Amino acid sequence: MTELADRGHATWFDTAMPDAVRDGEADVIVAQRTCLPGPSAVFQRMARENHARMVYEIDDDLFAVDPSNRHAHQFFGLNISAHTRVGLDGSLERTPYFDDGLRARMIENIRVAHMVTVTTEPLADVVSQWNDNVVVLPNQVPAWLLDHERPTAGDLVTVGWRGGDSHGRDFGELAKPLRGFLQRPASRGQVEFHAMGADYTPRVASRHVRTRHTAWTAGVADFLKKVDFDLAVVPLRDTRFNQSKSDLAVLEMAALGIPAITSDAGPYATVHGGPNIPCSTSAQWTAALAELVENPEYRVQLGKQAREWAASRTIEGNAHLWEEAYEQ
Structure with missing residues (x-):
């Protein structure tokens, strides 16, 4: 939105819709993941009455949330929502309830939208x-x-995850080979594991393994500056x-000049040809780790190649895609 504003468009974003926008004082309204009853009713009414060009934005396959993502699966997968009630002490509290209309509302929001925007082709196949x-x-x-x-x-040498x-469960694909690699004598005192965001250091920790953890920061920019x-x-x-996930994790690292070792799955599969080393077995993870840790020149070379690839994926260089989509 900031880049569109810099290009001369009047933009606004928030978690609630002001009355002026609801009354039709906007050309394009983008709703992201909208699924609760009130906002969905407003979105559907405005779409049917053509108050503005109504765009539904979704960046994950919320119809296939993995049960391992407990909170999201409860909300989207099991349709567990929440409402506010007055507790015995007079305070307001949030209470879960079964919302059997959540998926139906998402589908109807998608159906009535003038356009749906997604981040990947597999996700486009889902919502189409x-x-x-x-x-x-x-x-x-x-x-x-x-x-x-x-x-x-x-x-x-810092091996990092964010x-x-x-x-x-995704980290489970890596935990055993990474722990074994960090425990080997050649890694002691030479290699560390740095987890940023959630703390998965206990999954690889041992007496001879060096680990660090950095928690989330308030802003994305500040977080990325700490990588x-x-x-x-x-x-x-x-x-x-995960088949519908975007390549954002690798893209962020590539823009920082950091080569990535990934699972050979989803957006990082071999056939996608990104600037990553895809692995599908523990032996491949171990070999890729050894190759990049023990060959600093190769590591730097891959980092430069990754950065060159990321140069074509900037907000500033691609904001026209949003302009063209919203002007359809």
């Missing part, structure tokens, strides 16, 4: 069963990442949900 006008707008990164000089951890606490990886690991299970 309800709306023919689906536009793929791939995730992009801010251009400043391409020039940012990331901090370093001194003489240690992500949220919903990736427990000090020499190489990134991006494990991903081969699930229906």
Whole structure:
């Protein structure tokens, strides 16, 4: 939205719709993941009455949330929502309830929208069963990442991972080979594991393994400025949900000049040809880790290639895609 504003468009974003916008004082209204009763009713009414061009935006396959992502699965998968009630002490409290209309509302929001925007082709295939006008707008990164000089951890080679606490089973694809690699004598005092976001360091910790954890920060930019990886690991299970995921994790690392070792699944599969080293077995993970840790020149070369690839995926260089989509 900021880049569109810089291009001369009047933009606004918030978690609630002001009355002026609801009354029709906007050309395009984008609703992201809208599924609760009140907002869905407003979105559907405005779409049917053509108050503005109504766009439904969705960036994950919310119809296939993995049960390992407990909170999201409860909300989207089991249709557990929440409402506010007055407790015995007079205070307001949030109470879960079964919302059997949640998926139906999402589908209806998609169906009535003038256009649906998604981040990947597989996700477009999912939502196109309800709306023919689906536009793929791939995730992009801010251009400043391409020039940012990331901090370093001194003489240690830092193997890094970033992500949220919903990736427990994804991390399971990597935990055993990474722990074994970090425990080997050649890694002691030479290599560390740095988890950013959720803390998965206990999954690889042992007496001879060096680990660090950095919690989430309030802003995405501040978080990315703290990334000090020499190489990134991006494990991903081969699930229906992950098939529709975007390549944002690798894209962010690539923009920082960090080569990535990934699972051979979803957006990181071999056939996609991204700037990553895809692995499908523990032996492949171990070999890729050894190759990048023990060959600093090769690691730097791959990082440069990754950054060159990421240069074509900036917000500033691709904002026209959003302009063109919204002007349809």
